[in-house]
Amino acid sequence: MANTPYPESYYAASANAVPPRPALQDDIETDVCVIGAGYTGLSSALFLLENGFKVTVLEAAKVGFGASGRNGGQIVNSYSRDIDVIERSVGPKQAQLLGQMAFEGGRIIRERVAKYNIQCDLKDGGVFAAMTAKQMGHLESQKRLWERFGHTQLELMDQRRIRDVVACDQYVGGMLDMSGGHIHPLNLALGEAAAVESLGGTIYEQSPAVRIERGANPVVHTPQGKVRAKFIIVAGNAYLGNLVPELAAKSMPCGTQVITTEPLGEELARSLLPQDYCVEDCNYLLDYYRLTGDKRLIFGGGVVYGARDPANIEAIIRPKMLKAFPQLKDVKIDYAWTGNFLLTLSRLPQVGRLGDNIYYSQGCSGHGVTYTHLAGKVLAEALRGQAERFDAFADLPHYPFPGGQLLRTPFAALGAWYYGLRDKLGV
Numbered sequence: 001m002a003n004t005p006y007p008e009s010y011y012a013a014s015a016n017a018v019p020p021r022p023a024l025q026d027d028i029e030t031d032v033c034v035i036g037a038g039y040t041g042l043s044s045a046l047f048l049l050e051n052g053f054k055v056t057v058l059e060a061a062k063v064g065f066g067a068s069g070r071n072g073g074q075i076v077n078s079y080s081r082d083i084d085v086i087e088r089s090v091g092p093k094q095a096q097l098l099g100q101m102a103f104e105g106g107r108i109i110r111e112r113v114a115k116y117n118i119q120c121d122l123k124d125g126g127v128f129a130a131m132t133a134k135q136m137g138h139l140e141s142q143k144r145l146w147e148r149f150g151h152t153q154l155e156l157m158d159q160r161r162i163r164d165v166v167a168c169d170q171y172v173g174g175m176l177d178m179s180g181g182h183i184h185p186l187n188l189a190l191g192e193a194a195a196v197e198s199l200g201g202t203i204y205e206q207s208p209a210v211r212i213e214r215g216a217n218p219v220v221h222t223p224q225g226k227v228r229a230k231f232i233i234v235a236g237n238a239y240l241g242n243l244v245p246e247l248a249a250k251s252m253p254c255g256t257q258v259i260t261t262e263p264l265g266e267e268l269a270r271s272l273l274p275q276d277y278c279v280e281d282c283n284y285l286l287d288y289y290r291l292t293g294d295k296r297l298i299f300g301g302g303v304v305y306g307a308r309d310p311a312n313i314e315a316i317i318r319p320k321m322l323k324a325f326p327q328l329k330d331v332k333i334d335y336a337w338t339g340n341f342l343l344t345l346s347r348l349p350q351v352g353r354l355g356d357n358i359y360y361s362q363g364c365s366g367h368g369v370t371y372t373h374l375a376g377k378v379l380a381e382a383l384r385g386q387a388e389r390f391d392a393f394a395d396l397p398h399y400p401f402p403g404g405q406l407l408r409t410p411f412a413a414l415g416a417w418y419y420g421l422r423d424k425l426g427v
Helices: 039-050 083-090 092-101 104-115 133-148 159-163 185-198 266-272 313-324 368-383 388-394 404-425
Strands: 027-035 055-058 123-130 154-157 173-182 202-204 211-213 219-222 225-234 252-261 278-281 287-291 297-305 333-343 350-354 358-362
Touching: 027 039, 039 055, 039 185, 039 225, 039 368, 055 185, 055 225, 083 092, 083 133, 092 388, 104 173, 104 185, 104 368, 123 133, 133 154, 133 173, 159 173, 173 278, 185 202, 225 368, 252 313, 287 313, 297 313, 313 333, 350 368, 350 388, 358 368, 368 388
Parallel strands: 027 055, 027 225, 055 202, 123 278, 225 358
Antiparallel strands: 123 173, 154 173, 211 219, 219 225, 252 297, 252 333, 278 287, 287 297, 350 358
8 A cells, every 4th residue: 555755845854753643444433534634624623522523534645744734834814815805705794704713713723732732833923024015005904904803913014113023125014913923834733633632533644535425424435444424524625636526626726835944043043033923925926934943944935826846946936035035045945845725716715515414625725724723613513513604604605717627727827927917017
């Protein structure tokens, strides 16, 4: 049987030690079978276990193998489309409920880290950096919007103030969100998996779901076993493949690239980001960066539509890093990797139910770290019969990409080219 290891990355190289987990080789029964041991699946499993469900998690590779263990590690609030866009689409009542949930994911992460003593280098503070006056105006509107929904840990920064927190002269200002922050994402996933097991949940690695037998008591088949359950939660996101064809039709895997420098030392690291906040700029095709626990710089950006692996990731991302921090021109890059996230046409998450007992959440569209933790809570609520918050997401309109799977990649790439041009022109 194939054994899929973690891809080479800084996160895999610095992951906390964990015991090996077996592949499923039996026929078993459970209350809930969760497909995917990333943040969505682990968050769902934890909430369900805390409410008395028997839970089995199937992971095709290893815990956090996908986006959960490869992302930029930034805790960013709200959704990939903000609450005002949602409000225009669905009206004030549904938007009010979604807006109230927009800042919950970060709180869930902090609660998990504290409750289960997860060692993941959690730091508070995230910066949205404006490169133009227009972007600064958007941040001013965003602050007013978020404060409408009770989110008040925000500070607008002018050009002088932002230089206090990031040593980059590209920015005209920004907004600091102290409820944002950053973590070692793979270690967060590994800690959550240990929490699942501490509550009696079972996780099988190297156990891909190859077929779902639908019905009153659905069965998930793996190469060497099967799980009969009362409910299934599909949490594979960009790594689900065509296991559930009706979900694949409305989403597209996309790749983003990340590099990590050699250790910079305390003095150089502090000169770049004195308060150790994470940063993302306000471009449509944005760059993002932060320091690690051992004082490296993690820098990411770019999107590859269709999730192909670029031949030379460093050649794509290093120039972006040097534009922000030319003082790093002689610094060595120790790690470079890519990871996939799942894009929807609306850039809003897709949540729903297939039949009576198969639930899913997917398509975070680049805002997955916080949303997935909220999604786990919302899915667990729905299985307990409390569906109001689940329905608020499930009722969001979603559409297939024009031209189906054949044309979705060039269609999205054309849109990205347009917005990338707007970023460069500052319009």
